[in-house]
Amino acid sequence: MHFSEIIRQEFPILHQSVQGHPLVYLDNAATTQKPQVVIDALSHYYEGYNANIHRGIHYLAEKATSAFEETRKSIARFVNAAEPAEVIFTYGTTDGINLVAQTYGKSFLNAGDEILISTLEHHSNIVPWQMLCEEKGCILRVIPLLETGELDLAQIDAFITEQTKLVSLIHVSNALGTINPVQEIIDKAHAVGAKVLVDGAQAIAHLDVDVQALDVDFYVFSAHKLYGPTGVGILYGKRALLESMPPYRGGGEMIKEVTFEKTTYNEIPFKFEAGTPNIADIVALKSAVDFVEQYGKSSMAAWEDELLVYATAALEQIDGLKIIGTAAHKIAVISFVLEGIHPQDIGVILDQQGIAVRTGHHCTQPLMKRLGLVGTTRASFSVYNTKEDVDRLVMGLHKVKKFLA
């Protein structure tokens, strides 16, 4: 059996009919499906050792705490953090970016300081910085984009200057699949003393991420795009930075001592984890990491790359179809437009054939504006997709054209 067929067996949701057709799930950039081991981990937690963590001295609390902290260790290893304490649990990528904006940003950025983002950013890596700029008088600057969907690096030195204090960059574009040269930008940013946050939401399931090799200051991602549960995110931060930052939310867990006069804060990572966290989903995230490590991210990526090549060639055969985003380095995401047909209509007709894609602006309205589009249709692939899925998409699009052209 083929690699992807073996992996596919582990995802119960994929084995169903939608609108009378076998499901073709090509909306993986929005969220990946969950393997049985992750689903099992969730129910095992609730069936066997649900308890609130860290302060309970009973058996269940200790077991839950230990599983919770095992995930932290596992993530630290997965992204090669120097230590587990540099791994903060959040509620998602958006939450992680807001955390950094509201703590690091509020404490260390001042009026006139520049925050640099790129044209490819998701709204979640634009709006938190705009809010900060409004409050602190910082200036938001944007790295321009080439027609290929790649950042215009010829101009980068005009954007990374002595005024740049923070660079917040998407690692892989959710809308186009472009892989950004984050290493080069981190190095340039550090050369002028700026800190760098990388939004790894779309990268984490597809690319090897080594935060120490990158020397990145903050790296954020979501569990649910990594075969894990929804409602969990990771903020990696360098210890010295995390320690220098004030807490984000106040409450339980994040304190050392509370009196009505003054509260002292807990150590990292707990300082940033106020309140009861999303224990079950965090525990189950470890199974998602185990799943990826079992098959190997590079083997998974190799298959996804093969799908990308196959799908790109197949889609290019369709008359009137134009692929948006033709970067040399891409993950298996294909955004496209069909001449004269609104993306939403494409999505509706594909859905009738059991094919799930995403249509619209992909939470990147400034990017769509730059490209002069109202939106695109996006097929995003994962390791469990097959060439048959690509064939079904192509047939589905021929039907779309028959209906709508």
Place this chain on the structure above:
Amino acid sequence: MTLNEAQDAIIEDFDLFDDWEQKYEYIIDLGKKLPGLDSLHKTEENIIKGCQSVVWLHAEYRDGKLYFYGDSEAIIVKGLVSLLLQVLSGHTPAELLSTELYFIDKIGLASHLAQTRSNGLASMVKQMKSYALAYSLGTV
């Protein structure tokens, strides 16, 4: 034709279709046939919020009745708009407010009115009812 008669007529039309393809061909056809809204009425305030595609709704009140005109840049949505106009345009505010919409369920397009669809048809119906309410209260 009363509002309910208009709903029943559409249900009868859709009964003739055997599969989704026929149904969507019909909807697309309706979309193509619906005259576009005059650019004069494609104003910011006539845009229905919450849509993946832009949908416009324009209302006129004449001789005690509300007349609706709509448009969309997506053809299937435009077809669905056409169905809503067939049913809801040309009635008194009182009739609009007192009648339940059941035809969408009956023709198997309920999912298009669901929140998740983000095509704004639910918002469109709400907006039509708001016009009816405003005119019935004489606040416009």
